[in-house]
Amino acid sequence: MRRGAAAQFLADLGNVTVAVPVLALVLVCVAWRARATGTDHWWRPAAGAAALMAAVPLWVVPLKELVARPGPAIMGPGTGFYPSGHTATAAVAYGAAVLLLLPWLRGAPSRGAAVCCAVVVNLGVGAGLVRQGYHWPLDVVASWCVCAMLLTALSRWSRPRSRTPDGTGREGR
16 A cells, blocks of 8 residues: 555544644634624534534544454554544534535535535545555544534534524424
8 A cells, every 4th residue: 555645634634633723713703703693593503513523532432442443454453443533523623614604605606615625625534544544444434424414413403593473483383
């Protein structure tokens, strides 16, 4: 397996030191903009995304311990490679950032470009981790599967609630 600088760069995009500051910047910008425009519960999407990012190690670490799967040969004899924490960090950080930005982007082309960028970056992180020999492909895919469910939940939770005539935001029974 050939290792290289490009694969290492892509793998590094899944590091906490890279992905979390990107998400934090988006959280601050989106919350600031929502508050400035008088959006009800302006803090809700940003708080949900921050909580989701904080929860990543809370589900990744126990799964790594439970499965105790050895990594590729280049990683040595240790265990704890399934699922990939770097993949989960990247998927949640870049995925949540795009979910928070979507309502503020105008037009389908800009929304599509944002989603494509997040997908390409996450595919790059996974490919870089596998290419560098840090993870097996299934480690990466497992993290993507869990994160897809988590991001779907975030999307539904942070969706603006419609107002009803009584002002409660809930439908009558």
